[in-house]
Amino acid sequence: MIKNLMEASEIERKRILDDLSSKVMMKIQQLQNPRDCMNTRLLICKINTKKDCGFGCETHSLISCIMRALRSQRTLIYISKGWKYAKHGREYAFVPLNNCSTRSSTESYDTAEDTENATIIKTDSNAYKEWIGWSIPRQLAPTLQKYHAEPFLWWIGQLIKYAMKLQPWMEEELNNTITRIEFTGPVVGIQIRRGDKLKASGGFHEVDEYMFYADQYFNNLRKTNKHIQPKVFLATEDEYVLPELTMRYPDYKFLVSNHVAKKITKHIRYGEDGLEGIIFDILFLSRCDYIVCTLSSNVCRAAYEVMSANRVDAATQIQSLDTGHRLKNILFAPWRATADHHPIKSEELELQKGDTVKVSMFYRDSVNDGYVLARNQATGKGKIPAYKAREELTLLDFPIFEQ
Incomplete structure (x- = not known):
């Protein structure tokens, strides 16, 4: 491939x-x-x-x-x-x-x-x-x-x-917001999850963890343009995140929708205003040059999917702070080893090229150290280098796509 x-x-x-x-x-x-x-x-x-x-x-x-x-x-x-x-x-x-x-x-x-x-x-x-x-x-x-x-x-x-x-009126509103907040590249999009969703489907991450990758992105761009203005589009339901970022990263310009600066109650979240806000967050994130988020979040995954649909290949334009991409709440992904792996540490799993494993997509099992937690029916459970295996897709007949 x-x-x-x-x-x-x-x-x-x-x-x-x-x-x-x-x-x-x-x-x-x-x-x-x-x-x-x-x-x-x-x-x-x-x-x-x-x-x-x-x-x-x-x-x-x-x-x-x-x-x-x-x-x-x-x-x-x-x-x-x-x-x-x-x-x-x-x-x-x-x-x-x-x-x-x-x-x-x-x-x-x-x-x-x-x-x-x-x-x-x-x-x-x-x-x-x-x-x-x-x-x-x-x-x-x-x-x-x-x-x-x-x-x-x-x-x-x-x-x-x-x-x-989008409905035409929603498309018009999106374009007006693009003009109003001066959404032009290069821009890094970050989605910072807070609130009740963290308890069940995502862990807490400090703002510095997200901004580390934003800094990396813009530092790389500065090698060819020293005068570039670093910009971040922020998607979050926590009204305290923006003031913290503004104080800690004064050299950045932060772009936000109307919904970030105010407290998001359940009444607002589950209503027409909340709907417009979350749709715009997904679409703005998808238009960024690079995304930093947690792929345990459905919103993060949706933004990545929309980005992928509108670009040749978005696989290198995202950094997840926890899991990899999946659909819905599927916590174990089928992977196949592309190379042998002989454990160096006791927590690692031995692999032979061609072995099939189930890789955990649970956010608590992700440490972003280049390894993934895998289970093999014959050899048990342990960590393997992510580059020595890749997801194995099932090919299913969809007669509608026959020539």
């Missing part, structure tokens, strides 16, 4: 991947906009209503539904009325997923069954199918594995790009 990436020019890779993206989008559009919504195979997903599932979590649940609809060649109906962010549903901020999603009633779907042979399948968006994680369409694999460093990331990026098409 590395040899293929090195041999292909940036222009060639962009052309090939753009062509593949156009093909994927065309197929999604065709499937999602049937001529007759009443006489087509449907997958009906109801939005995730779990209290601890915020916008990023809900978005990745939607991606799971889109993936399932594509594989089974069904039109997706996504029911989001009564959404905690906007009572009229996702269409408040995003264009409808298809020409069927604005139907005024779904009473006729009440008897739908969750069986693959049924004409209509009805399910909750958080009803996760195991095959969704770490898989890509077999039909797209030859191109992706040759021209992209992270094929799974590219695949998820295409789906989130489709799911997050």
Whole structure:
């Protein structure tokens, strides 16, 4: 794979991947906009209503539904009325997923069954199918594995790009904000997580941990331009972070949305103002030249996925302070050893080239020292150098992408 990436020019890779993206989008559009919504195979997903599932979590649940609809060649109906962010549903901020999603009633779907042979399948968006994680369409694999460093990331990026098409008024508001805060590159985006989410799905990180990588990025740029103005776009729900950064890093210009400077209560977070704020955070982060965040966060992962969808390859444009990229709450990733590893320390795991392991994606198991925590069914559990293995994707048939 590395040899293929090195041999292909940036222009060639962009052309090939753009062509593949156009093909994927065309197929999604065709499937999602049937001529007759009443006489087509449907997958009906109801939005995730779990209290601890915020916008990023809900978005990745939607991606799971889109993936399932594509594989089974069904039109997706996504029911989001009564959404905690906007009572009229996702269409408040995003264009409808298809020409069927604005139907005024779904009473006729009440008897739908969750069986693959049924004409209509009805399910909750958080009803996760195991095959969704770490898989890509077999039909797209030859191109992706040759021209992209992270094929799974590219695949998820295409789906989130489709799911997050803004309503015209929201697009206008975004462009106005870009002008107002003078969002121009080079800029590093950082998402600093605080609050209740830290207890269950992420650890606390000091602001200096994020800024270490911002400093590295701009110090490298200063080798060719000593007068560059270091800028950081800040995404956070903690109103105390911005004053701390401004005081500790006076040479930086910090760009923020309207929502960073005020206390974010649950009433604000789960409402239209909070929805606009988190959407803008994701989109601004995705437009940065480099991102520093924690990939245990759904918001961080969504920003990385949108970035990947809009660039040739974003694999080197992010630094996570904890885990690697994944979809939803999948805490163990399948990897395959690309080289032998003979332990130097007692906590390390022995590997032979070709061995399969499960790598932990739990934030507490990540120490950013170049190692990952892995488990092998034969040799047990231990740390391995990350460069001696890579994720192993499952290739699944998606008939919709046949030539």
